[in-house]
Amino acid sequence: MTDTLSTAVSHELDENALLEAYRTMRTIRAFEERLHDEFATGEIPGFVHLYAGEEASATGVCAHLDGRDSIASTHRGHGHCIAKGVDVKAMMAEIYGKKTGSCHGKGGSMHIADLSKGMLGANGIVGGGPPLICGTALAAKQRGTGGVGVAFFGDGASNQGTTLESLNLASVWNLPAIFVAENNGYAEATSSSWSVAADNIADRAAGFGMPGVIVDGFDFFAVHEAAGEAVQRAREGGGPTLIEVKFTRYFGHFEGDQQTYRAKEVAEARAKLDCLKRFRARVTETGQVDAARLDAIDTQVADLIDAAVEEAKAAPKPTAADLETDVYVSY
Numbered sequence: 001m002t003d004t005l006s007t008a009v010s011h012e013l014d015e016n017a018l019l020e021a022y023r024t025m026r027t028i029r030a031f032e033e034r035l036h037d038e039f040a041t042g043e044i045p046g047f048v049h050l051y052a053g054e055e056a057s058a059t060g061v062c063a064h065l066d067g068r069d070s071i072a073s074t075h076r077g078h079g080h081c082i083a084k085g086v087d088v089k090a091m092m093a094e095i096y097g098k099k100t101g102s103c104h105g106k107g108g109s110m111h112i113a114d115l116s117k118g119m120l121g122a123n124g125i126v127g128g129g130p131p132l133i134c135g136t137a138l139a140a141k142q143r144g145t146g147g148v149g150v151a152f153f154g155d156g157a158s159n160q161g162t163t164l165e166s167l168n169l170a171s172v173w174n175l176p177a178i179f180v181a182e183n184n185g186y187a188e189a190t191s192s193s194w195s196v197a198a199d200n201i202a203d204r205a206a207g208f209g210m211p212g213v214i215v216d217g218f219d220f221f222a223v224h225e226a227a228g229e230a231v232q233r234a235r236e237g238g239g240p241t242l243i244e245v246k247f248t249r250y251f252g253h254f255e256g257d258q259q260t261y262r263a264k265e266v267a268e269a270r271a272k273l274d275c276l277k278r279f280r281a282r283v284t285e286t287g288q289v290d291a292a293r294l295d296a297i298d299t300q301v302a303d304l305i306d307a308a309v310e311e312a313k314a315a316p317k318p319t320a321a322d323l324e325t326d327v328y329v330s331y
């Protein structure tokens with residue numbers, strides 16, 4: 001059964017939780033906007049896929065997670081990393097290919113991982129995350145930790161066999177897993193209205209015997225509420241959930257994408273739907289948060305991103321000898 005959640009109540013979140021959510025979304029936005037500018041200078045190696053516009057998804061889901069829980073990300077992974085607590089400066093250094101990066105500069109944007117934070121990794125393999133989450137969710141279940149696993153994946157990845165097999169396995173094994181389909185309308189330049197064989201990705205949940213929910217991805221509170229229900233169900237032994245989050249990405253598929261396949265939708269989304277603007281309007285109108293406190297966060301985040309870029313640029317690159325480290329894992 002697929003439910004639609006477009007608005008949700010925020011009263012369960014206290015002021016600190018609201019400020020934390022705003023800080024996370026603002027950090028992701030500032031990180032991505034800055035990377036967009038810095039990438040254009042030619043100093044950043046490799047491919048970069050930006051998450052701007054989609055902040056409410058990573059933030060609304062990860063707000064429910066703690067040290068027991070793990071997430072698997074995608075090629076568009078910066079937002080998931082930040083929301084799961086990966087160090088922002090180490091991420092920036094990683095993207096610049098520097099030794100001080102999360103993976104010592106050997107991974108870059110598409111391979112940022114921090115297992116100490118339960119962040120299993122961004123992933124260059126479309127549909128690579130869901131099978132990993134079946135593994136971590138099975139481990140959590142067997143060990144009785146109460147932990148959950150969350151797989152973020154795109155509308156393109158929703159058609160991959162790995163994703164569909166993982167949905168089946170998670171249901172058969174009744175795993176504490178949450179599948180978050182981030183439907184931003186495109187897989188590269190291919191519209192999901194053309195490539196996804198259902199009106200909604202969440203409709204597929206019924207075929208796997210699990211609940212499916214559709215959420216307005218520009219609404220932090222809607223994502224937060226849907227994810228809260230799914231996480232609670234998973235922790236209580238109720239099995240997996242498929243959540244479809246619908247929104248628009250603000251930048252191209254990758255930095256450098258000319259975006260000849262779309263026109264006005266980004267400007268409209270930024271003007272009318274933006275998750276940060278809506279969040280700010282809502283919490284200040286209800287009197288839950290003073291606008292000055294949000295302004296202060298904006299300033300702190302801007303300073304953090306400035307420092308992250310400055311330090312990343314100044315950091316050393318890995319040396320030839322570093323080629324021989326981090327090759328094997330000791331268990």
Ligand SMILES: Cc1ncc(C[n+]2csc(CCOP(=O)(O)OP(=O)(O)O)c2C)c(N)n1
Binds near residue numbers: 126127155253
């Ligand atoms: C297995 C695999 N097939 C194809 C690609 C090439 N590729 C990279 S991103 C992408 C589109 C993914 O679209 P979606 O899952 O909707 O994620 P989005 O980029 O929209 O966040 C494709 C086809 C890949 N990286 N891996």
Ligand SMILES: [Mg+2]
Binds near residue numbers: 154
């Ligand atoms: Mg997509």
